[in-house]
Amino acid sequence: MEPSGTIVVGGGIVGLAIAHALAHRGQRVTVVEGKQIGERAAAGVAAGMLAPSSEADLTDPRLTHLALASHEAYPAWTATLERESGVETGYDATGTLLVALHRDHLALIEHLEAFQRERGLHAERLTGRQAREEEPYLAPGIAGALRMPDAQVDPRHLLRALTVALERAGAVLLEGTQVTAVAPGVDGGYAVATEREGVASTLHATQVVVAAGAWSRQIASPIAGLPLLPLPLRPVKGQILRLRGERLVRHVVRTPDVYIVPRADGELVVGASMEEQGFDERPTAGGVYDLLREARRVLPGIAELELTECGVGFRPALRDHLPAIGNVDGAGLFVASGHFRNGVELAPITAWLLADLMCDGRLDALLEPFSPGRFIAKDVAR
Ligand SMILES: Cc1cc2nc3c(=O)[nH]c(=O)nc-3n(C[C@H](O)[C@H](O)[C@H](O)COP(=O)(O)OP(=O)(O)OC[C@H]3O[C@@H](n4cnc5c(N)ncnc54)[C@H](O)[C@@H]3O)c2cc1C
Incomplete structure (x- = not known):
């Protein structure tokens, strides 16, 4: 044919x-x-984090360049898709707070800032108090935070x-x-x-x-x-949770151990594990426990939310x-x-x-x- x-x-x-x-x-x-x-x-x-700044220290500089170009393209791309489909994509550029719960986290934040400076990325240091003024439900006693202009979208x-x-x-x-x-x-x-x-x-x-x-x-x-x-190519398993209830934060909130992504409709996404388990589709008690424990450390109020989903996905990874x-x-x-x-x-x-x-x-x-x-x-x- x-x-x-x-x-x-x-x-x-x-x-x-x-x-x-x-x-x-x-x-x-x-x-x-x-x-x-x-x-x-x-x-x-x-x-759905669009996070060239938050992950600058984990990323090859050539990939950061590609990610920044994509980041720039996102508002127009999602606007076009929304116009063509009538479906809201949840694009939101409120930003990300990387929260330090203690001094070791502060050292990691300093490490990330060095990479950001090197790559011309902008971020703003906040004291613990300033971070809690931005997000009042953050745990008391946090050591500080870094605010970054990263964005998010709802991938579904x-x-x-x-x-x-x-x-x-x-x-x-x-x-x-x-x-x-x-x-x-x-x-x-x-x-x-x-x-x-x-x-x-x-x-x-x-x-x-x-x-x-x-x-x-x-x-x-x-x-x-x-x-x-x-x-x-190999699959890297990720376990990720969805919770629902009162909207506790406006920013994406991260610590070096967990991220929490708020959606406009009250959903809170808590992620994610990184596991070399092949195509194992099972959510595990340990995976869920670790995520909830770390999320609760930074945002205690999540304990009151309804746990609606334990999802598993496979990141396609090359060597x-x-x-x-x-x-x-x-x-x-x-x-x-x-x-x-x-x-x-x-x-x-x-x-x-x-x-x-x-x-x-x-x-x-x-x-x-x-x-x-x-x-x-x-x-x-x-
Ligand atoms: C828990 C988790 C959290 C993540 N968070 C983020 C994030 O915040 N930000 C971000 O940028 N990325 C994130 N990622 C990564 C991102 O989701 C993936 O990089 C991306 O979705 C990969 O997309 P893909 O289309 O290449 O592959 P896939 O999503 O794997 O899609 C491949 C598709 O091909 C189909 N397929 C496979 N084989 C065949 C075949 N033989 N014939 C026909 N169809 C086939 C599959 O059914 C599937 O639908 C996350 C991933 C996970 C698992």
């Missing part, structure tokens, strides 16, 4: 954002998602907004359809083998983007027994903890995966820069450090 259009494998935040950027450039796009949108995607549980709303915007733009969304293999097509382009309720079929496309998160390695190549993308975004085979096969702890934050910039590359052949300098070529030998797929 004559191939046409682009297939995006994976309807997580990264795949949907790419499909949306391609649709905006007039491309015919089909998103193939193995489950329902949001059912298995990490963004279905993620906190964002997935919904992207889905509706894509449908209205005429993109095709195939949910419950697992991609099993990708191979060069007989008439050019690619043959994408799928399975839906036990029924196998093949789709054809000129270009394919693999954005299947931590599962991207499981798609087969034409060479029996080998994955399409030999990326050193160097940087994403892989770009071309794979010198032709029409692309990947966007490995966004680890930052996929919500990086979604718009990933989508725009990859769409530039796919549509115009233009590789932005911001993307260069994230080439999948650092892991993939030439001629993998062809």
Whole structure:
């Protein structure tokens, strides 16, 4: 069959954002998602912090540059999505308070400030008293805080907004359809083998983007027994809680051990564990206990809230903890995966820069450090 259009494998935040950027450039796009949108995607549980400042000390400077570009793009991106879909995304730029509960935390804050200065990031030091004036429900006796201009979004709303915007733009969304293999097509382009309720079929496309998160390695190549993308990808399990009740804080509140993200509708998200447990989907008593203990230390009032959800998600992580975004085979096969702890934050910039590359052949300098070529030998797929 004559191939046409682009297939995006994976309807997580990264795949949907790419499909949306391609649709905006007039491309015919089909998103193939193995489950329902949001059912298995990490963004279905993620906190949605857009936090280039708060995590500057944990982040490769090249990734901070990409994150800052994405951060800048966010207000316009979410406004466009809200206009196109009629769905509120929960974008909120109130900011983040990194709270020091004791002197050791203050030392960590000083360490972070040094990285922020180096990268030209702005933050404001507050005394414990000033922090409690900002957020009266913080625990008494805190040692100090750092206020940062980070933002947040509700990733569940964002997935919904992207889905509706894509449908209205005429993109095709195939949910419950697992991609099993990708191979060069007989008439050019690619043959994408799928399975839906036990029924196998093949789709054809000129270009394919693999954005299947931590599962991207499981798609087969034409060479029996080998994955399409030999990326050193692994899932990093995250347990995260949702509580509901009186709105206790306006800012995102963090300590070095926990974060608390308030939503406008009264939900409070408390996260998150980082566990090397493969695809273990079970929330555990220890994981929940640790999160609640640390959250209660900084915000005692959470003990009164209703615990409504213990979620588990899988961050797609590469060996160097940087994403892989770009071309794979010198032709029409692309990947966007490995966004680890930052996929919500990086979604718009990933989508725009990859769409530039796919549509115009233009590789932005911001993307260069994230080439999948650092892991993939030439001629993998062809
Ligand atoms: C607890 C937790 C908290 C987080 N908090 C934040 C945060 O505050 N800020 C932030 O920026 N990031 C955060 N993240 C990270 C962020 O959620 C991820 O980086 C991001 O969601 C990854 O998106 P993705 O689309 O690449 O992959 P995924 O979300 O994994 O989506 C991949 C999709 O592909 C589908 N799929 C897989 N295989 C196939 C196949 N063969 N065929 C068809 N479909 C397939 C899956 O079903 C899934 O829907 C958090 C993650 C976790 C787990």
